Amino acid sequence: MNELVITGRRFRLLSDRFKKFWFKFSRSSLSIIGLIISTTCVILAVLAPYIVPYPEHIEWYIDYDNALRPPNLEHILGTDQYGRDVFSRIIFGMRYSFTLVVVVLSIVIPTGIVLGVLAGYFKDTWFDYLIMRISDTFVAVPPLVMALAIAAVLKPSMINSMIAVSLTWWPWYARLTYSAVSSLKNEYYIIYSEVIGVSKLRVMFVEILPNCIGPILTKATLDVGWVILVGAALSFVGLGAQPPIPDLGTMVAEGAHLLPTTWWVSIFPALTITIIILGFNLLGDGLKDVFTEEKY
Amino acid sequence: MKSLIISNETIKFLLKRGGSIIFTLIGLSILIFILARILPGDPARMAAGWTAPDWVIEEMRRKLGLDQPLHIQYIRWLSDVLKGDLGFSIYTKRSVTVDVLQYLPKTLELIFVAELFSITGGILLGILAGAFPYRLPDNVVRVMSYIAISMPAFVWAIILQLMFARIIPLFPAGGQLSSHIVPPPRITGSIFIDSIISGRFDALIDCLWHTILPALSLSFGSMMQNARILRMGMTDIKGKDYMVLSDALGLPLRLKIYKYQFRPASIPAITAMGMSIGADLGNAFLVENVYNWPGFSRYGVTAMLNKDLNAIVAVVLVVGIVYAIANFIVDLIILSLDPRIRRMSRSV
Numbered sequence: 001m002n003e004l005v006i007t008g009r010r011f012r013l014l015s016d017r018f019k020k021f022w023f024k025f026s027r028s029s030l031s032i033i034g035l036i037i038s039t040t041c042v043i044l045a046v047l048a049p050y051i052v053p054y055p056e057h058i059e060w061y062i063d064y065d066n067a068l069r070p071p072n073l074e075h076i077l078g079t080d081q082y083g084r085d086v087f088s089r090i091i092f093g094m095r096y097s098f099t100l101v102v103v104v105l106s107i108v109i110p111t112g113i114v115l116g117v118l119a120g121y122f123k124d125t126w127f128d129y130l131i132m133r134i135s136d137t138f139v140a141v142p143p144l145v146m147a148l149a150i151a152a153v154l155k156p157s158m159i160n161s162m163i164a165v166s167l168t169w170w171p172w173y174a175r176l177t178y179s180a181v182s183s184l185k186n187e188y189y190i191i192y193s194e195v196i197g198v199s200k201l202r203v204m205f206v207e208i209l210p211n212c213i214g215p216i217l218t219k220a221t222l223d224v225g226w227v228i229l230v231g232a233a234l235s236f237v238g239l240g241a242q243p244p245i246p247d248l249g250t251m252v253a254e255g256a257h258l259l260p261t262t263w264w265v266s267i268f269p270a271l272t273i274t275i276i277i278l279g280f281n282l283l284g285d286g287l288k289d290v291f292t293e294e295k296y
Numbered sequence: 297m298k299s300l301i302i303s304n305e306t307i308k309f310l311l312k313r314g315g316s317i318i319f320t321l322i323g324l325s326i327l328i329f330i331l332a333r334i335l336p337g338d339p340a341r342m343a344a345g346w347t348a349p350d351w352v353i354e355e356m357r358r359k360l361g362l363d364q365p366l367h368i369q370y371i372r373w374l375s376d377v378l379k380g381d382l383g384f385s386i387y388t389k390r391s392v393t394v395d396v397l398q399y400l401p402k403t404l405e406l407i408f409v410a411e412l413f414s415i416t417g418g419i420l421l422g423i424l425a426g427a428f429p430y431r432l433p434d435n436v437v438r439v440m441s442y443i444a445i446s447m448p449a450f451v452w453a454i455i456l457q458l459m460f461a462r463i464i465p466l467f468p469a470g471g472q473l474s475s476h477i478v479p480p481p482r483i484t485g486s487i488f489i490d491s492i493i494s495g496r497f498d499a500l501i502d503c504l505w506h507t508i509l510p511a512l513s514l515s516f517g518s519m520m521q522n523a524r525i526l527r528m529g530m531t532d533i534k535g536k537d538y539m540v541l542s543d544a545l546g547l548p549l550r551l552k553i554y555k556y557q558f559r560p561a562s563i564p565a566i567t568a569m570g571m572s573i574g575a576d577l578g579n580a581f582l583v584e585n586v587y588n589w590p591g592f593s594r595y596g597v598t599a600m601l602n603k604d605l606n607a608i609v610a611v612v613l614v615v616g617i618v619y620a621i622a623n624f625i626v627d628l629i630i631l632s633l634d635p636r637i638r639r640m641s642r643s644v
Contacts, residue, residue, distance in 0.1 A: 030442075136316075137323035141616045144578030145596075149612045152600030153331050229448050233582055236450055237597050256454055256586065260462035267458070270451040278446035 024290045031289070034282025038224070041276050045094040052088035059244040068262045078264035080255065086265060089246040090272050096247050097276065100162055100231045101224050107166045109220060112173020113209070119174065120181025121204050132178065135171030143168045147230050151239040158247075161240040165230050169223070176219055180212035214291035222284035225277035232273050248273050306631065313627055317620045324616045325377070328609050329370050377613070383606030387599060392610045395595060400614060401486035402472060403584065403591035407514070407576045409507050414515035414576075415569060418522025422565065425523060426530025427553045437527065441520035449579035453513035453586040460509060467509045470588035477502045510587040514579055518572030525568045529561025563634050570626030574619050 025031055049055055054075075063083030071078040077086040119131040138146065150164035184190065185208070193207050232249030234240030241247035243254070248269045255266025348356075357363055361372055376383070382392035425437040447455075461469035472487060473479055480491040480499045491499040533539060534557065542552050581593040588594075592611070599607035 133319070133323060136320050137327050140320045140324045141612055141619060142574040142578035144575075144581060145612060145615050148581060148597070148600055149328065149608055150331060152603065152608055153605070225446065233448065233450065236582055237585060238601055252451070252454065259454070260458050263458060266454060270448075270454060274443075274447045274451055277448070278442060281442065281446050 021290060025286055028286055028289065030282050031286025034279050034284075034286055037275060037279030038283050041094060041279060042098065044091055045098045048091045048095045052085075052091045054085040054088045057084035057088050058092045058246055068258070068265070070262075071264055077268045078262075080251075080265045081258065081262075086251075086268055089251060090248070090269055092246045093248040093251060093269060094272065094276065096158070096241060096245060097228045097231060097273075100158075100165070101227045103162045104165045104169060104227050104231075105220060105223065107162075108169040109173055109216070112170045113177050113216065115170070116174040116177025117181050117204050117209055120178040121185060121200070121208070123182045123185065131174065135174050138168060138171040139175070144230055144233055147234060148237065148239060151234050156239045156242060158241045158245065161231060161234045164234065165227060168230075169227070172223075173216065173219070176215060177209075177212055180215060181208055184208050184211055214287075218284055218288045218291055221280055221287055225280040225284075228273060228276055309631070310628075313624060317624060321613075321616060321620060325374060325613060326370065328612045329373060332605050332609050333366060333369065382610040382613075385599070385604050385607045387602045387604040387607065392606050395607065396592070396610055396614055398485055399590070399592040399595040400618075401484055401489075402589065403580055403593055404618070405486050405488050406507060406510055406584070406589060406591060407573065407580060409504075409511040410514035410576055411518075411569070411573060413511055414519035414522060414572060417515065417519040418526065418565070418569070419562075421520070421523035422526025422530070422561075423553065423558055425527040426534075426557060426561065427549075429527070429531045429534065434527065437520075437523055441524045444516045444520035445524075447516070448582075449514055449517060450582035450586060452516050453510065453583045456509050456513050457586060468506050470506075470586075472503060472506050472590055473499065474502050474506075510583050510589055513583050513586075514576050517579075518569070518575055521572060522565050522568055526558075526561055526565040529564055530557045533557050533561055559633070563630055566626060566630055566633070570623050573622040573626075577615050577619060 044051065052058075061082065061084050066075075066079050066083040067081055069075055069079045069083075075085045075087065077090065080086055080089070115131050115135075119128045122128050141149075146168040147161075147164045150167055151161050154160035154163065181204075190203060190207055193203055198207070228248075231240060232247070232252070235242075235247040235249035236253045238253065241250060243250055251269040252266045252273070255262070255264075255269065258265050361369055364372070373383075380393055382396065384390075385392045385395055388395055421437050421440075425434040428434055457469055460466045468474065477499050480487060480494045480496040483490045483493055487499065487503045491497065491503065530553075539552070539556060542556055577593075580591065581597055583589070584591045584594040585597055592614070595607070596611035596615075598604075599611060
């Protein structure tokens with residue numbers, strides 16, 4: 001009975017917090033637009049095989065009779081030089097982009113957080129210097145150049161572009177967590193919990209880490225767009241996913257040769273990249289506003 | 297610049313920054329060396345060609361010093377780099393140093409023009425939005441900035457090329473000089489500077505004409521980013537007590553905006569401009585490809601597609617050096633603008 005009451009209370013507490021969060025978040029119409037765009041993109045990408053009109057057009061498919069048709073009722077965004085439906089390929093391209101994002105972020109965020117928390121907690125020790133100097137090294141070159149170089153040394157493929165982007169991305173999370181942790185480290189509640197003998201791991205990951213989650217979540221949301229951008233850029237120059245795979249960057253690059261007469265082959269995938277980034281930027285900015293407000 | 301007082305503290309601060317840059321560059325060189333050597337792919341086989349017989353590869357390995365332990369290879373490589381020898385490019389069949397000297401100035405002039413656009417545009421739009429927050433100019437700038445920031449530079453490049461070079465042929469679609477113009481004699485490698493030195497103003501104008509579209513595509517994102525940061529700083533300041541006071545005193549609008557709002561708000565914007573040079577360096581890799589710009593980034597992409605290891609390593613290293621120098625210059629500018637940082641460096 002007692003447990004039920006506590007669970008109920010917890011639920012109420014959580015739902016109150018959510019309501020407060022939602023109230024602040026929904027005050028800005030831009031954030032709502034961002035939420036709508038980004039969820040639509042994710043849903044389309046997840047349900048891609050069930051909603052695209054021509055699922056057989058995704059990889060190798062040739063139908064020269066229908067090649068380079070401008071947008072019409074049958075092919076709402078037209079067809080490319082092999083007669084493949086551009087709309088279907090874009091939706092599948094989003095699927096690949098989001099796969100890239102999920103893989104990269106689920107490698108990068110935990111790695112970055114763990115290294116950042118450890119380095120921040122053991123500030124001014126050899127571990128801190130080692131981790132932070134290594135991350136400085138990765139950050140010394142713009143991420144796009146670094147990712148291109150790593151992808152070039154490996155063989156161009158989907159998996160290797162994931163590796164390349166992950167290798168360039170972890171330092172940003174490590175640095176973000178590091179700065180948050182090293183500023184929280186001297187708060188009284190941390191010192192108290194150390195004094196009463198709470199284990200170091202618990203202090204780091206249970207007492208300190210939850211307080212840094214806001215900025216990390218914001219950055220993760222904004223990064224969805226940027227990771228898609230870097231992935232598309234890699235395949236745009238030919239160092240990412242290779243042609244039969246409907247990657248958005250590859251599609252833009254292939255279509256760029258056909259400009260200006262058959263503009264729809266490259267402009268629509270390019271706009272799709274823009275819309276995804278726009279959606280997640282708006283969403284991330286909305287989250288940032290909510291989290292920075294809560295701080296003060 | 298009169299506010300840049302060269303005190304002991306300033307010098308100490310600068311030395312510290314310089315030291316950390318050198319440290320980072322050494323780290324970067326180790327990193328790319330490891331990348332080039334440890335990751336899959338045999339440089340000797342790449343240098344010799346895929347069809348070469350085994351004894352040629354062995355010979356090549358000895359010639360390139362690849363049979364030595366890794367740290368000796370690194371020290372040899374680093375001493376070569378410090379002597380200005382970046383190795384031999386498999387693709388262009390020339391010394392990489394020669395390639396870098398040929399291509400780098402062309403990219404630097406592109407980025408210079410792009411930064412010029414993004415800084416002037418960013419400052420103008422930022423002041424416009426920051427001086428009249430939540431009114432029409434601010435809202436227009438905000439919507440524009442979301443779109444401009446979200447649109448990747450290579451998408452800008454393709455769209456601008458389509459619109460203003462192909463559909464409305466106002467600008468050339470690619471290259472750096474028209475084919476009927478004889479390039480100016482090579483002095484520095486930068487067509488701007490060379491044509492000014494040799495007095496070839498037809499080449500200068502033609503080159504500028506070719507620069508506008510790629511530079512614009514590079515600059516839009518960072519321009520609106522600068523505008524946004526400037527606007528944010530300026531509106532934050534608008535709520536401060538001294539702004540209320542200056543309103544009450546009836547100070548002229550220009551003085552209020554320029555001296556009290558813009559100057560303090562410009563410091564985070566300048567930091568962002570430094571970062572945007574990095575973004576430009578990265579995006580140039582794609583934009584140069586779209587516009588067929590004969591620059592360093594296109595050279596880099598070609599090297600990457602051909603697995604030209606020495607060239608890839610050189611490209612990353614040079615980009616790192618350019619980026620570090622750019623950030624150092626930004627630090628200098630901020631140091632001269634913000635007395636607080638000068639004072640802070642005293643305590644550090």
